[in-house]
Amino acid sequence: MIALLMRDLRLATRAGGGFGLGLAFFLIVCTLVPFGVGPQAEMLSRIAPGILWIGALLACLLSLDRLFALDFEDGSLDLLATAPLPLEGGVAVKAAAHWIATGLPLVVAAPLFGMLLHLPSQAVPYLLISLLIGTPALSMLGAFGAAITVGLRRGGLLLSLLVLPLYVPTLLFGAEAVRRGAAGMDAITPLVFQAAITLLTLALIPFAAAAALRINLR
Amino acid sequence: MIALLMRDLRLATRAGGGFGLGLAFFLIVCTLVPFGVGPQAEMLSRIAPGILWIGALLACLLSLDRLFALDFEDGSLDLLATAPLPLEGGVAVKAAAHWIATGLPLVVAAPLFGMLLHLPSQAVPYLLISLLIGTPALSMLGAFGAAITVGLRRGGLLLSLLVLPLYVPTLLFGAEAVRRGAAGMDAITPLVFQAAITLLTLALIPFAAAAALRINLR
Amino acid sequence: MSLLAVHDLAVARGGMRTVEGVSFALDAGQALILRGPNGIGKTTLLRTVAGLQPAVSGRIEAAPDAIAYAAHADGLKTALTVTENLRFWAQVFGRTEITPAIEAMNLRDLTQRPAGTLSAGQKRRLGLARLLVTGRPVWVLDEPTVSLDADSVALFATVVRAHLGQGGAALMATHIDLGLPEAEVLDLTPLRASTASKDVKPAGFNEAFA
Amino acid sequence: MSLLAVHDLAVARGGMRTVEGVSFALDAGQALILRGPNGIGKTTLLRTVAGLQPAVSGRIEAAPDAIAYAAHADGLKTALTVTENLRFWAQVFGRTEITPAIEAMNLRDLTQRPAGTLSAGQKRRLGLARLLVTGRPVWVLDEPTVSLDADSVALFATVVRAHLGQGGAALMATHIDLGLPEAEVLDLTPLRASTASKDVKPAGFNEAFA
Amino acid sequence: MSIWEYANPVKFMRSSGAVLPWVVAGAAACTVGGLIWGFLTPPDYKQGASVKIMFLHVPAAMMAINCWFMMLVASLIWIIRRHHVSALAAKAAAPIGAVMTLIALVTGAAWGQPTWGTWWEWDPRLTSFLVLFLFYLGYIALWEAVENPDSAADLTGVLCLVGSVFAVLSRYAVNFWNQGLHQGASLSVASGERMSAIYRYPLYLCMAGFFLMFLALLLIRTRTEIRIRRTAALQAREAR
């Protein structure tokens, strides 16, 4: 297990591994939005919570598409499936590695990007906490989508299609928490709901994902 | 040439080919945005031009990441490079096939999704025209990015990082045209600029992309 | 008791049976070579035995965690070096020692090279070295000597012999000579699932229509 | 004049020379087989001859558009059927007739199957059929008979012989017997680029330090 | 002897090694001197003490642009004449340019807070700098991602050419999109009336310092890149 975690992290930091690219994508989304909607600070600050959450979500999603596909193509997945570690554990570990390599940097960088979008400063702690609670669920749900689409040649977009609806609750509560934080309202309730969703996801999805992998390997 | 175009279109419509997925992604982005920023119609209608353009741009981009990678992995690209058709032409044809399979459906569907985001109806023709003018440039620039990242294992996100800055002018003029259209202002100037950029792109980028492909095949 | 026993096995690919009535047993120290024309179902059979897909009918008896499978693809990460690749697989199988495997497959000069920069045959050698670090008794190999030169094939034969000598077993599919004259050969040609006559037995969904 | 002539060629991979001083000429009706241990540089040499990478030094003379190259990967689209795959490549090379190729490589029963559902050997047969539809005189083949069974190897030999008989030529790298005893053999082992002595000749960047 | 002789890695190592100490000394003297002088200037009547940020901000902003220009030239030399040193120099320059851009952005943000009352504004100047930063990131990421050094040089060269065209296009597009708050080029023809001499001379010194600092870093990094490649090649030969 540890070996798998270390390998995935090492691969992420190697050439072409994609470490930091999630961050770059996040930055790019945050830059494109003002280009699209115009530079007025007052409007940007109103949509900032939503855009930040959507940006984090897309960055997470896009770095996921080949989570298992690479292992599938080079045959590692066949070999992992016959190795003495439960596939459920393998899925969980790979999702964890993904979160460390992508989700965590997003959380850390989010306040900075919040500044670009004129996010009110009293909302920043809520942004941090809600991302910290929410991104593990994003990684795990994405791993599930990646497991389902692993055998497909152009899984990327199909993956988005499958996974994005699953992201809706996390996104809703996350963005709501930040918006309430920005408005100085009580933001605990959405955060609690979000935490519940994350826990549920972490507990159940590894089994679904491992089952999907087994089916795809057949 | 025609053979290549027909093959790519046929592949796009086959299982897992990704035809329609770009559209689905576009739809999803347009649905996630109200979840993220809140449902107030008046604000949605203000940000609609920008969001629609960004959604189209991301949908286009994401379907591009494996434009050449698939041909590279199964060896077709080696064989195409030794075939009696100029690689520049091949690149242009593949970008054209991508545009027909992804860009065109986006253009057609955009007014519908504009409705979801309360886009003012006088802006719809501008949305259509600017997308029609702009999306070919998106496909071609994306083909350039795909050619550069073709040999890399996790090219997807790197591709985004390389290509999105190139999309900036197109996006700016496109969204600006729609915004001016929505406000009833003169939108011809940005459209003309956009058309100029598209023409420039179509004229020059095939050569750069073919050069990148040759380098990657070495 | 044998390490691996297969009784009257039938396997299917893409919803159609490929071979049926396959029976054999592998004891410690035995090697069995599967032969048969292209497309008869060797790969399918090996994947079934390795547990990657379910059998249509028949029985596979093997100790749990006895089988190490090596397919056409070698499961190498091109960005990691030879050592890192091997060490990873060793750790997955709960072992630590990789030097013997490196020595055995003559990879000493290549240890620090990223796997992506190896030639076809060097990659294959690394893929075979992976088998050694699993420490599992039953090797299930699909065309193991593809792309290997004569010296490496001889090396491979030596390694397999040593594995058999230590009480292991090997099941291999191949079209070419592996340099293992002592191995038994099972020709699958007569076991091709019959489709011409009335006893068509398609798998799964189609069973209902049979 | 010969169809393909190579004079004192040196090729490099990953910034280091692999083989050097390679010279040969192929006339119509001739076949040349490259041999040599794993990693000596056969693939590199063939890719250079096919024009996919530049030579470090030396000269390659070939008519433009004379070479058809077939690598390890077959360039098949798994979602397209056998016929669609072949027809595509025929069109790319400006030809229309694909039935002879299908007949020659014994793919008649598989024409409507998506290429993704073929077995390893069947895929290879399809990859070789592609050569026939190019209509080009010089075939450059990298381990063409990998995964093929004995019958298919014989088929391949027949096809190559027919090609040579029609004034074609073939350059092939392989480790195993192709069933073409009449072909000449070039062993690359003595041409390995020397690295031990002082006449080290690394490619490109390192040249300055030599 | 033509000038291209110096593009030979061995010759380059020798000559750059000789000039490097002088460049480093000059860079240190000008930068430190300029910054101290700048810091001792009296506060501006309108902007107060925050005007002193200028001595970091303006030279960094200028070097950020010039560095990309230098990379463009180096890439062209590599693509046309295939001199490895120029490719490696372009590679070495990118992170320096990215950091310069970052300094300009950060000091600009720190300047904007007292002057415009906001850390960030989607002003065309600032925005096009952000876009430039993205170009730098993409360029660096591509160098990192491609394993074969020659291919990496070629690919990043092509990217630099295309990127330059689009960076200029973006500049004009951004101008069209939003009329900004940012200063115009104050060192242009009209400079005399816009900035008094007490600020101008220390600013010149800082600019010279930043330029020399860029040169010094560039030489050091290029030398390192050459050594790295050389080591890799030697290792590869050992492994053979």
Ligand code: HEM
């Ligand atoms: C993140 C924010 C900022 C960025 C990226 C930025 C960028 C730049 C750039 C690119 C230049 C031009 C160099 C040239 O063309 O010569 C420049 C110069 C200058 N900036 Fe900024 N700037 C920022 C914020 C500010 C702020 C807030 C102020 C003060 C109110 C300011 C004042 C100046 C001045 C006085 C110059 C010198 C004029 C000139 O030479 O053009 N900048 N800045």
Ligand SMILES: Nc1ncnc2c1ncn2[C@@H]1O[C@H](COP(=O)(O)OP(=O)(O)OP(=O)(O)O)[C@@H](O)[C@H]1O
């Ligand atoms: N995904 C699939 N769908 C349908 N049929 C398939 C699929 N994959 C393989 N087949 C068919 O199943 C049969 C058995 O294939 P298998 O790969 O097991 O053959 P093999 O004996 O390994 O052949 P080879 O020697 O060529 O590797 C072949 O006839 C093949 O065409």
Ligand SMILES: Nc1ncnc2c1ncn2[C@@H]1O[C@H](COP(=O)(O)OP(=O)(O)OP(=O)(O)O)[C@@H](O)[C@H]1O
């Ligand atoms: N990308 C690369 N970077 C560095 N070295 C490489 C790279 N690819 C291959 N090599 C090395 O170049 C040499 C020649 O490789 P090549 O693939 O041409 O060998 P080959 O003769 O085809 O071997 P095989 O019979 O195993 O296919 C090998 O020693 C290999 O390790």
Ligand SMILES: [Mg+2]
């Ligand atoms: Mg097989």
Ligand SMILES: [Mg+2]
């Ligand atoms: Mg080879």
